[in-house]
Amino acid sequence: xxxxxxxxxxxxxxxxxxxxxxxxxxxxxxxxxxxxxxxxxxxxxxxxxxxxxxxxxxxxxxxxxxxxxxxxxxxxxxxxxxxxxxxxxxxxxxxxxxxxxxxxxxxxxxxxxxxxxxxxxxxxxxxxxxxxxxxxxxxxxxxxxxxxxxxxxxxxxxxxxxxxxxxxxxxxxxxxxxxxxxxxxxxxxxxxxxxxxxxxxxxxxxxxxxxxxxxxxxxxxxxxxxxxxxxxxxxxxxxxxxxxxxxxxxxxxxxxxxxxxxxxxxxxxxxxxxxxxxxxxxxxxxxxxxxxxxxxxxxxxxxxxxxxxxxxxxxxxxxxxxxxxxxx
Amino acid sequence: xxxxxxxxxxxxxxxxxxxxxxxxxxxxxxxxxxxxxxxxxxxxxxxxxxxxxxxxxxxxxxxxxxxxxxxxxxxxxxxxxxxxxxxxxxxxxxxxxxxxxxxxxxxxxxxxxxxxxxxxxxxxxxx
Ligand SMILES: Cc1cc2nc3c(=O)[nH]c(=O)nc-3n(C[C@H](O)[C@H](O)[C@H](O)COP(=O)(O)OP(=O)(O)OC[C@H]3O[C@@H](n4cnc5c(N)ncnc54)[C@H](O)[C@@H]3O)c2cc1C
Ligand code: HEM
Ligand code: FES
Numbered sequence: 001x002x003x004x005x006x007x008x009x010x011x012x013x014x015x016x017x018x019x020x021x022x023x024x025x026x027x028x029x030x031x032x033x034x035x036x037x038x039x040x041x042x043x044x045x046x047x048x049x050x051x052x053x054x055x056x057x058x059x060x061x062x063x064x065x066x067x068x069x070x071x072x073x074x075x076x077x078x079x080x081x082x083x084x085x086x087x088x089x090x091x092x093x094x095x096x097x098x099x100x101x102x103x104x105x106x107x108x109x110x111x112x113x114x115x116x117x118x119x120x121x122x123x124x125x126x127x128x129x130x131x132x133x134x135x136x137x138x139x140x141x142x143x144x145x146x147x148x149x150x151x152x153x154x155x156x157x158x159x160x161x162x163x164x165x166x167x168x169x170x171x172x173x174x175x176x177x178x179x180x181x182x183x184x185x186x187x188x189x190x191x192x193x194x195x196x197x198x199x200x201x202x203x204x205x206x207x208x209x210x211x212x213x214x215x216x217x218x219x220x221x222x223x224x225x226x227x228x229x230x231x232x233x234x235x236x237x238x239x240x241x242x243x244x245x246x247x248x249x250x251x252x253x254x255x256x257x258x259x260x261x262x263x264x265x266x267x268x269x270x271x272x273x274x275x276x277x278x279x280x281x282x283x284x285x286x287x288x289x290x291x292x293x294x295x296x297x298x299x300x301x302x303x304x305x306x307x308x309x310x311x312x313x314x315x316x317x318x319x320x321x322x323x324x325x326x327x328x
Numbered sequence: 329x330x331x332x333x334x335x336x337x338x339x340x341x342x343x344x345x346x347x348x349x350x351x352x353x354x355x356x357x358x359x360x361x362x363x364x365x366x367x368x369x370x371x372x373x374x375x376x377x378x379x380x381x382x383x384x385x386x387x388x389x390x391x392x393x394x395x396x397x398x399x400x401x402x403x404x405x406x407x408x409x410x411x412x413x414x415x416x417x418x419x420x421x422x423x424x425x426x427x428x429x430x431x432x433x434x435x436x437x438x439x440x441x442x443x444x445x446x447x448x449x450x451x452x453x454x455x
């Protein structure tokens with residue numbers, strides 16, 4: 001089979017069989033931004049200067065970007081040699097300032113960032129946060145669209161995690177950080193107001209779901225809204241009181257905190273959030289489903305929701321992929 | 329489904345792309361719910377897989393496709409390494425027939441679809 005060469009600014013890299021463009025470039029010590037390696041964060045977006053990129057490498061990209069031959073290096077198994085550019089990355093960053101930082105639980109921080117420009121996003125989308133040295137990670141927006149300049153994030157600390165440890169330990173109120181354009185397809189649109197919603201999140205996966213729930217309630221969504229938030233232990237949960245209060249205020253909003261290990265307190269379900277949810281709601285025909293957090297939970301729940309009757313186009317999800325699979 | 333007329337292709341007689349779209353949902357649910365074979369679908373993205381199921385059904389319905397025997401071999405080589413054999417192939421054939429029955433396709437057409445799918449057996453199983 002012919003070798004596939006990737007030409008980048010006069011530098012040639014050979015892409016081995018079964019290797020993505022991103023893997024080849026990194027192996028060759030080319031400095032290229034990336035984060036999830038799963039086609040989710042879009043930070044590895046590059047552009048082909050000659051041949052059209054394979055369609056599988058353009059998954060999730062907007063039409064205009066596809067037409068201009070942008071593609072995700074981490075998804076691209078090249079079909080032929082190609083000449084690419086990193087420059088003119090379409091990702092746009094605005095400047096943000098940290099205006100509040102508080103702990104939600106021992107491992108999760110609530111970060112509020114005031115952006116210079118109001119961002120146009122849908123509740124549930126995520127942005128890429130960029131540190132001054134260029135380190136990029138994706139974080140979901142936790143608020144509804146009401147405060148488009150003031151974004152909140154729930155950032156869970158991973159032991160040894162470069163970005164999350166830095167946020168927890170070093171980032172302070174008053175510091176600045178770059179915020180990308182909002183991205184992702186897991187969001188709420190105020191159509192079909194009577195459709196029932198099932199939202200399942202683990203850990204900081206509550207962030208986008210909280211944004212979606214507030215957005216839906218603010219729009220007067222009339223369908224039932226069921227939230228299942230899970231963690232291993234009660235310690236990993238947060239906003240229990242806030243969510244209970246919301247459930248008391250809105251008749252159609254229901255909240256079930258879940259713990260998969262250890263003893264559940266009064267009012268907390270025992271079991272994994274997706275298992276508890278599917279046992280309580282066995283028939284999902286006609287429902288809209290949102291799944292956010294641990295990739296294994298998201299994948300399993302996606303399949304379960306589908307088998308229980310939800311149609312694929314009604315299942316929205318963001319798997320919080322980390323570069324190495326130690327998140328649990 | 330539409331009445332068979334002599335000059336319609338099998339694909340047209342079954343109902344074309346609309347029939348594929350109706351079938352994919354039923355078929356994929358059956359496959360994923362079947363403990364005998366669902367492990368082969370564990371590590372594939374569901375949206376991508378649904379698109380591939382469409383390709384599969386279009387091909388089996390005698391519709392337009394560019395797949396060659398070699399493509400079929402390559403697409404399933406990874407699965408053959410995981411132990412894909414005749415029993416799994418038979419299970420898929422069963423769901424294919426069951427799906428078409430649910431859609432009220434005539435036995436005659438179902439037999440033609442089964443024959444097309446059957447013709448790929450050796451390529452799919454890498455023999
Ligand atoms: C669409 C999307 C949305 C997201 N939304 C959120 C959100 O709202 N909230 C949130 O908290 N997170 C979210 N994430 C996850 C987030 O982007 C980061 O991946 C996460 O915070 C970890 O980044 P990090 O830099 O701290 O860890 P990294 O430095 O990337 O490390 C990840 C893990 O791997 C381990 N590790 C790193 N290098 C090695 C090595 N060489 N050997 C062994 N182990 C190693 C680390 O110890 C750590 O546990 C989201 C991810 C995606 C894709
Ligand atoms: C009945 C004959 C079969 C036909 C005609 C067929 C056809 C196809 C086609 C067209 C694709 C898409 C290839 C591509 O574009 O990448 C595909 C992929 C796939 N098939 Fe089949 N298939 C058959 C049997 C089976 C069986 C028996 C199994 C397992 C039980 C199976 C599991 C899969 C899987 C998992 C993929 C995705 C592979 C990947 O993405 O890595 N198929 N098949
Ligand atoms: S999309 Fe390629 S690294 Fe995230």
